[in-house]
Amino acid sequence: MHGVASALHAEPNQYFIIIHVKYLKKRLDTMAIPDEEFLLKTTSACAGCPSSLILRYVTKAAGADTVLVIPACCTSVIQGVYPTTAMNLPVYNVAFASAAAVASGMSEAFRAEGKKTNVICYAGDGGTIDIGIQALSGALERGTDFLYICYDNEAYSNTGMQRSGATPLGAVTTTTPGGKKDHKKDLDAIVAAHNPVYQATACAAYPQDLYNKVEKALSIPGPKFMHILAPCPPGWRFPSEKTVEMGKLAVKAGLWVLYERENGKLTITGASKAAMKKRIPVEDYLSVQGRFRKITAEETAEVQKTVEDTIARLQREVDGIC
Amino acid sequence: MLTFGTGNKAVAMAVRDAKPVVVAAYPITPQTEIVEEIANFVTEGSLAARYIPVESEHSSMAACIGAAATGVRTFTATSSHGLVYMCEMMHMSAGARLPIVMANANRALGPGWNIGAEHSDSISMRDTGWLQVYVSTVQEAYDATLMAFRIAEHTDVLLPVMINLDGFLLTHITQTFETVEPGDFIPPIATPHAIDINNPGGYGTLTPGNTHFKFRHDIERGMQASIPVIVETEAEFSRRFGREYHLYEEYRCEDADVVIIAMGTLGKEMEVAVDILREEGTRAGAIRMRWFRPFITPELNGKDVVVIDRDYSFGYGGVLAGELQAKSGCQPFSVIAGLGGQEVTYDDIAEFVRIRRPGTEHWFGVDD
Structure with a gap:
């Protein structure tokens, strides 16, 4: 606001220049994202798919010297059907619970052979928070040199939207037809307990923030983890052109906080800097998604309280008060 | 070199002599001595392998899969509940045509808890696509382990091999046995479908019903092709090292x-x-x-x-x-x-x- 205010008080010419420089800076940031595509236009993703949007930027940041390890998840389907593939990178498809362990072996083998190839697990929330958490915990604890990305669409979306440990309170899924009565599992706290060298959250709605974090993660040796919110139109029941809008609402409501934690130091990033101070009510996010059609007023209040508690906890961490 | 030791130690020494690049390890009685011995070899430097102390047997086979996918030699060992816990990955490793070698100390399954010898563990892996050899002496445990790498990695086979030794009756008894200098008895591994960054492709992608059976049939072709490879390997072993084995x-x-x-x-x-x-x-x-x-x-x-x-x-x-x-x-x-x-x-x-x-x-x- 301060910048805009001074611009308004400036001479017309100066005002124009300030806006132009801001625009240019934005352009330059975006231009840092390479044109090269590793996820080709032949995916079998649903319309408005956030997982493929995320994957596109993840692979742009990672570059060609990368292997993706993918457990059973939406991306098993998104990449296409044999003998074709929409991925222009080696993709190793593995069993549901095994991604992080496969990546462990792969990373050790590459390093033993003197190769710096990025090993990236790209897994859904079910494959991470539920069935894959043991392997993830083991790989993090062993200091595996890899990046684990959990794209979180908050349910078993690939099998048609069953509840997962990541499904939020009140959400209707095919296995919680009356709405989920339990809270979303705090995956980030679990991962943080392993002290990875780099940990970040991101959201499909903010590709630049996401890109920067993947790029930074891969520049650091050791275990890295990213948790990326993936608003899923068919699963969450919103129109497929609103994927980005839904991600932005989640961040603005403080339900999803963009941050990175490098060697234990937490930094709030991007749009979440503003959301740490002022947020839209959670109703603005919940009311536009069909999956929350059965959420009660008490549950909505509980969701709002969880947001306030989480923001307060993160702010204390930022301020160094724990 | 003439030495003496348990069946477990013989397996570990054969692994040392076969020089795998990655060993994934998780302890379970009565196999534990194998992964302990290998940890010692890696620590003292007599085996230049990456030793991955995984958190479960499901992950030990998963780690071997990840490593073998890059085209390097891999080994792990298990027993009983460990083997059946990794069952899913047994199918995945054979299906991915990865020449992983594993020792299994044959042991009963619970309940109740019983650590004695029984073949129910390995027999229940019958249909996974793994080759299975059963040994009867400490010397054979050493020899079969060495041969397993050559058989598994043969390009006509490219299937994983499990060496089975009876828990306690063989894993824990001490006999004299002779180690060898394998030299080029086990040729350098050359997995034709190893991950190649310069030639990217999808591994294990969605494979519809009009194709899946071809890959299943290929596993059986590899299994059948393994018979002459086993015969040839055992003959070559006998020629080089003097000990005779047959099917x-x-x-x-x-x-x-x-x-x-x-x-x-x-x-x-x-x-x-x-x-x-x-x-x-x-x-x-x-x-x-x-x-x-x-x-x-x-x-x-x-x-x-x-x-x-x-x-x-x-x-x-x-x-x-x-x-x-x-x-x-x-x-x-x-x-x-x-x-x-x-x-x-x-x-x-x-x-x-x-x-x-x-x-x-x-x-x-x-x-x-």
């Missing part, structure tokens, strides 16, 4: 009227039973099945057959007996003996022959 080992079978068939340590014990029976005037012989997968049907030529299974398929029968019957048409006297480390002596085995009733089943300790 199955016969003992005094030429003029036998009755043959006893078993796998693992019982297959060695029964040679003494054959000698006892011969002294009594019974023309007995013994066939020790070494390879369970691929299954190689021995020549039985109308002889009476007594099969000892250290396993059982509930609702069916002894697995080895059933498979021999199906493949050869014989009507075996099927003895179920040695489950959970139940003691079976050569006198017991001789008695099985004396009381044989072809086409029937006998539970040792139950039906006596």
